[in-house]
Amino acid sequence: MIETAVVLARGLGSRMRTEGGAGLTAAQSAAAASGHKALMPIGEHRLIDYSLSALADAGIRRAVLVVAPQHEEFSQHLAALAPSRLRVELAVQAEPRGTADAVASAREVVGEESFVMVNGDNLYPREGIARLRQAERSALLGFERAALVEHSNIAAERIAAFALIEHRDGLLERIVEKPDAAVLDAAGPDALVSMNAFAFTPEIFAACERIEPSPRGELEIVDAVRELDEVAVLPFAGGVLDLSRRDDVEGVQRRLAEVEVVL
Template sequence: MIGVVPAAGEGTRLRPLTDSKPKGLVSVAGRPLLEHVFEALLDSGVDELIVVVGYRAGDIIDHFGESFEGWPITYVHQRERLGLGHAIGLVEPHVDESFVVLNGDNVVDGTLDRPIQRFEESDSDAVIAVEKAEPDRARETGVVTVDGKRVTGIVEKPDEPPSTLVTTGCYVLSPRVFDALELIEPSPRGEYELADALGVLIRAGRLVEAVELDTDRVNVNTPADAQQAEQVFDSEGV
C-alpha cells in the first residue's frame, strides 16, 4: 500500500523552530518529525512513500533523498497551500490503488493497523481514523457523526460540533476520492477540504467508515506539542 504524507505547511505556530527549517525537519526525540511519520507508515505495511512538499521543500528533499530505510520516496510539490484536499488531489498521477494518508505533523505511538485492516475487510471507499475530544478541541478540527461505524456526516472546524469524534489526520482512501475532490469548491477559508470530498462520497451513498485510532498520537503544531511528543517516546525509553 502507498503512504501519502502531506508536509507542505509552513508551520507558523512552531516558530521559532521553523524559522530556518521546514516543519517536517523539526527535531522530536532527537530525530526529524517526518522520520516518525515515515516509520509509523512503514511499520503499518506501507511499501512506498509519497510526500507532498511546499515550504522549504528543498530542505526535505535534500535530507531524505530518494528513499527512507530502503523504501522509495516520491515528492509532489504543492506550490499553493490550498488545503488538505488540494494536497491529496495532487498525488493522483502517482496513485492507482488504495492508499493511506498520515499528516506530516502526526507522531503516532504505534501503527495504523486498525484503520487499514478495517478498510481491507470492508467494502468502503474511505476509513477515517478518529478519536474522542472535548468540544473546544473539536472546534479546531474535523468532526464526524456516525451510525455504528458508518460515517453519516463530516464537517471541518464547526462552531457547534455535532459529536465528540474528531479526525486524527489518518485516512485510508480508495482512488474514488479523486473523483469526489473534483466536485468540491473552496471552503470559506479558501481551501479545498478533504472533509468536503468525503461528504460527496457519503451523499452519493458510498460507504465511509470511522474507526477509533487505538494508539497515542500527538499532533505537533506548537513547541509545546513537540515537547509532549518527546514525552511519549521518553515514557517508552526510546
C-alpha cells in the same frame, strides 16, 4: 491490504512560526521559523523520521510526501536517511491551496491504488494505521475523545474544537467541524474525533476535483470526503502526538525519548 501512505508535509506552519516555545535548541528554532514542522529535530531525529518508522511498523511500504516546490531540505534529509523498510517519494503541491489540493497533487505519484492519508505534523499510532490498511473502502479513523485526551500531548480544550464524527452502522453520516458546547455535551466523552487519518480509494481524486473552496478559501479534504458515496468509520482508542506550535515541541520530545526509529 494498503501499502502506500500519503503524508501531507507542505503546510505553511503559520502557528509554528509565531513566538513561544522557550527552551528550543537553535536547530529547533530554525525549523520552527521555516514552518517545516515535519523536519523539526526531535532528539537525534526529525519528526518525519518517527512518522516513517511508525508507518513502516504498520506495514506501509511506500510513503509519498506532499511538499512545496522548494523542497531541497526534504530531499537532502531523505537522501541522508536512506530508508530501507519503505520507499519514500515526493509529490509537489504547487500552491498551498488546502488539504484536498495536497491530496490531488499526489495523484500521479500514487497511481490508481488505495492509500492511507495522514498529516505530516502529527504522529499516529501504528495500530491505528494498521487498521486503516485493512479498509476495503474509503475510511476514517475515529479517535475516542476521552482516550485522545489521555494519550495525546494535546490539551483537552484544543481537542474540544476538533471535528466530531457522527456515524451509524459503521458508516459516516456527518463530520461536525468546530462543534459548540451543546454538541460536545450531547456527544459525550466517547464521541469520535477526526485527526485527519483516512484510507482512500482512487475515487478521492475525482472528489477533490468536484469541490469548491471553503469559506476560508481552501480546498478542504473534509469537503471531498462528503462527496464520497460511503465512508467507513473505524473507532479507535488511542492518542496522537501533535506538533502544530512551538509549545508542542517539548512534550513531543519527552514522549518520544524512548521510541526507537527503524528505517
